[in-house]
Amino acid sequence: MAKTISVSTDEKRRKLRKIEIKTRKLSNQIFSGSYHSAFKGRGISFSQVREYQYGDDVKSIDWNVTARHSKHYVKIFEEERELTLMLLIDVSQSSFFGTQNEFKNHIIAEICGVLAYSAITNNDKVGVIFFSDHIEKFIPPKKGKTHILRIISEIYDFTPKHKGTNIAAALKYLNNVVKKKCITFLISDFIHQNADGASQKDFIKSLNIIGKKHDLIGLHIYDEREANLPDIGLVKVKDSETGKDFWINTSDKNLLKKYAKDFQVNMRMMKDLFGKSGAQLESIKTENDYVVSLINMFKKRALRK
Numbered sequence: 001m002a003k004t005i006s007v008s009t010d011e012k013r014r015k016l017r018k019i020e021i022k023t024r025k026l027s028n029q030i031f032s033g034s035y036h037s038a039f040k041g042r043g044i045s046f047s048q049v050r051e052y053q054y055g056d057d058v059k060s061i062d063w064n065v066t067a068r069h070s071k072h073y074v075k076i077f078e079e080e081r082e083l084t085l086m087l088l089i090d091v092s093q094s095s096f097f098g099t100q101n102e103f104k105n106h107i108i109a110e111i112c113g114v115l116a117y118s119a120i121t122n123n124d125k126v127g128v129i130f131f132s133d134h135i136e137k138f139i140p141p142k143k144g145k146t147h148i149l150r151i152i153s154e155i156y157d158f159t160p161k162h163k164g165t166n167i168a169a170a171l172k173y174l175n176n177v178v179k180k181k182c183i184t185f186l187i188s189d190f191i192h193q194n195a196d197g198a199s200q201k202d203f204i205k206s207l208n209i210i211g212k213k214h215d216l217i218g219l220h221i222y223d224e225r226e227a228n229l230p231d232i233g234l235v236k237v238k239d240s241e242t243g244k245d246f247w248i249n250t251s252d253k254n255l256l257k258k259y260a261k262d263f264q265v266n267m268r269m270m271k272d273l274f275g276k277s278g279a280q281l282e283s284i285k286t287e288n289d290y291v292v293s294l295i296n297m298f299k300k301r302a303l304r305k
Contacts, residue, residue, distance in 0.1 A: 015106075016153055023113030023152070026275060027121060028094045034298035035118035039083060039183050039215065049073045064208065083183055084141045085119040085126045086214075087112050089172050090188035092132040093163040104221050108187055109155040109287050111219065114294065115185060126151065127178070133164030135173050139193060141182075165191065165241070168199065171206035175213065189226065190270055204273060211277030216262045217297070218274050220267065220279035227263045227285075229256055 027035075049062050052072035065073040089108060101141070116126045127141030139151060152264055167188060168305055174184065210216050229250050238245050249255060267283065274281040280301075284293045 008114055010159060019106075019110055019113055019152055019156065020149060023110055024117050026114050027117035030291070031114055031118040031294065031298070032121040034295065034302070035115070036122050038298045038301035039122075049075055056292070073192055079203075081126045083119075083122075084178065084180070085115065085124050086141065086174060086178060086182050086184045087115065087126070087128045087151070088174060088184060088186045088188075089128060089130050090132070090165060090167070090170075091136055091158050091160040092128045092165040092191075093160070094165070094189055095190045104189060104223060104286055105158075106156065107284070107290060108221055109152055111187065111221075111284070111290055111294070112185075112258045113148070113152045114291075116151055119183075120144065120148055121244050124183075127174060128154070129170055129177075130154070130158055130160070130171070131166065131170035132160045132162040133166040133169070134162045135169065136160050136162070138173070138177060166199070168202040168206040171203075171210045175206075175209060178214075182214050184214045185219055186216065187221060189222050190218075192225070207273060207279070208277045211274070211279040216274075216277070216279035217301075218270070218279060220270070220281060220283040221286065222283065223286050228260050231256065 028090050033070065049065050050073065052074050053063065056074050060074040062075045084148040094104075112128075119126045123143070125141035125143055126148065128137075130136040130138075137154070139154070165188070167186070167190075170186075207216075223302070229248075232250050234247060234249050234251075236245060236247050271281045280297075282293060283298050284290050
């Protein structure tokens with residue numbers, strides 16, 4: 001059911017260049033201001049003094065400087081801006097799935113590009129944790145365009161060593177390597193998260209810890225066929241993470257209803273868990289325009305501040 005695409009090295013370079021141009025343009029034109037509004041700095045600090053101007057708050061007058069110069073001067077404060085943005089990216093086998101326009105990992109690369117460019121425009125650092133059911137790779141937080149290009153390239157063309165998913169392990173790893181509060185985007189399809197009771201409890205515990213310590217946002221990236229199956233008769237399918245083959249009858253109306261219901265129930269439960277931890281979860285379908293979803297997410301966050 002998933003499409004398979006073989007691309008050459010030159011095609012990959014062209015695609016990466018296209019992603020770079022698109023995400024940088026989106027960040028410059030739309031997202032850098034929204035990002036700044038949604039994610040505030042740690043506080044304000046004294047910057048400088050200047051002469052009093054009509055309309056300035058008299059409470060901000062610096063009386064010591066005023067006394068020395070026989071003119072009124074006011075204190076100017078600015079936001080302590082520098083933050084760290086961490087991208088926790090699910091690179092399990094299910095992220096290499098797509099039945100519409102793009103694979104999920106291609107959409108993830110673009111979304112991360114927009115977030116990363118918006119962060120460095122605001123003088124923030126960006127780091128990445130790639131995870132499956134193991135920690136696949138850690139890129140420490142840094143600034144700079146070259147660093148962002150490396151991140152986009154890694155996301156687009158990353159080959160994981162393992163196939164499964166363990167979000168709790170990724171959250172624990174983040175807690176160990178990033179000590180100060182940071183902005184964290186957890187980007188996953190959240191498939192196979194509820195494999196058993198023990199792993200679910202571990203996930204909830206880790207989510208609560210990170211939700212309280214960091215500014216956590218989950219981005220649920222999913223394909224239409226993960227939410228609804230088409231009626232195409234008897235089909236042999238393979239679970240991309242476990243490798244197991246099995247047959248399903250997509251003409252079975254009860255099966256189709258149960259499939260769609262299970263997806264909705266799972267996502268309602270995930271949103272509830274994120275909400276209880278103090279975090280938030282947004283869903284983005286691969287065939288939809290992720291720009292609209294990100295804009296709405298930034299707007300909601302800005303209103304919450």
